[in-house]
Amino acid sequence: MSTSVEAAVLAANAAFYTAFRHRDIVTMLSLWCKQGPVSCVHPGWPPMTDRRQVLKSWADILSNPGSPSVHCEAEQVLILAPGVATVLSVEMIGGQALAATNVFVLEDAQWRLSHHQASPMAGSFDPAEDDEIPPPGSAVH
Amino acid sequence: MSTSVEAAVLAANAAFYTAFRHRDIVTMLSLWCKQGPVSCVHPGWPPMTDRRQVLKSWADILSNPGSPSVHCEAEQVLILAPGVATVLSVEMIGGQALAATNVFVLEDAQWRLSHHQASPMAGSFDPAEDDEIPPPGSAVH
Numbered sequence: 001m002s003t004s005v006e007a008a009v010l011a012a013n014a015a016f017y018t019a020f021r022h023r024d025i026v027t028m029l030s031l032w033c034k035q036g037p038v039s040c041v042h043p044g045w046p047p048m049t050d051r052r053q054v055l056k057s058w059a060d061i062l063s064n065p066g067s068p069s070v071h072c073e074a075e076q077v078l079i080l081a082p083g084v085a086t087v088l089s090v091e092m093i094g095g096q097a098l099a100a101t102n103v104f105v106l107e108d109a110q111w112r113l114s115h116h117q118a119s120p121m122a123g124s125f126d127p128a129e130d131d132e133i134p135p136p137g138s139a140v141h
Numbered sequence: 142m143s144t145s146v147e148a149a150v151l152a153a154n155a156a157f158y159t160a161f162r163h164r165d166i167v168t169m170l171s172l173w174c175k176q177g178p179v180s181c182v183h184p185g186w187p188p189m190t191d192r193r194q195v196l197k198s199w200a201d202i203l204s205n206p207g208s209p210s211v212h213c214e215a216e217q218v219l220i221l222a223p224g225v226a227t228v229l230s231v232e233m234i235g236g237q238a239l240a241a242t243n244v245f246v247l248e249d250a251q252w253r254l255s256h257h258q259a260s261p262m263a264g265s266f267d268p269a270e271d272d273e274i275p276p277p278g279s280a281v282h
Binding site for chain 1 (some may be wrong): 177178180182184185186187188190215217219220221222223224225227229230231238240241242244246255256258259260261262263
């Protein structure tokens with residue numbers, strides 16, 4: 001486990017949320033992989049794997065004056081393989097907590113975003129406090 | 142792009158959904174990475190990165206006689222790096238469509254599950270038919 005790798009991945013994750021929060025479309029679009037594939041699942045949306053569609057979705061979201069502010073908490077970095085890392089976190093968007101996954105791939109010595117998925121979290125289930133699965137209705141499976 | 146790699150990854154993805162559908166706990170727990178990290182976001186849940194907690198969540202879900210049946214549609218394989226691949230798909234669970242991401246890592250010549258996330262899909266938004274973002278309410282961002 002390399003802390004310098006983790007720090008670089010966390011910096012890439014922070015850059016994503018800074019661009020998101022500042023509605024900085026130019027920076028946001030520059031953060032995604034240019035060589036490898038990209039994919040994205042926005043809350044409620046079907047999966048997207050078309051690069052142009054993914055980037056357009058972010059341009060649309062960040063250009064929407066009604067889009068709520070966002071910040072990222074409780075980041076956890078997992079190194080899946082050399083040059084591939086995941087950050088799991090809790091996104092807070094307009095009072096809603098979402099479970100977020102960002103997958104980063106090292107391209108040209110830069111950690112670029114390959115995949116983003118955010119899922120609304122139900123209630124206040126805390127796995128650290130409760131070893132059981134949440135009640136039916138808070139999770140489909 | 143290697144079709145043999147894609148086929149092997151799709152087979153691993155199919156094994157996951159077969160174990161899920163058959164409530165085969167022994168097989169399900171054997172499909173996850175043993176060397177590298179694992180993570181999981183069930184619908185409505187916070188992110189889990191503790192291996193024991195992830196496996197226990199699946200044992201609990203598969204041992205629940207009320208858990209609905211599942212099948213997987215529209216699989217798309219993305220090769221992120223040598224030995225790391227993602228399958229995005231639509232899970233159908235009890236009439237609900239979920240956008241699902243499975244990340245597989247090659248360990249001991251086997252594609253093992255490193256990450257699973259499923260997010261309920263809203264409405265019938267089809268990106269192939271509509272280039273615009275869905276109406277507010279179907280997605281938080």
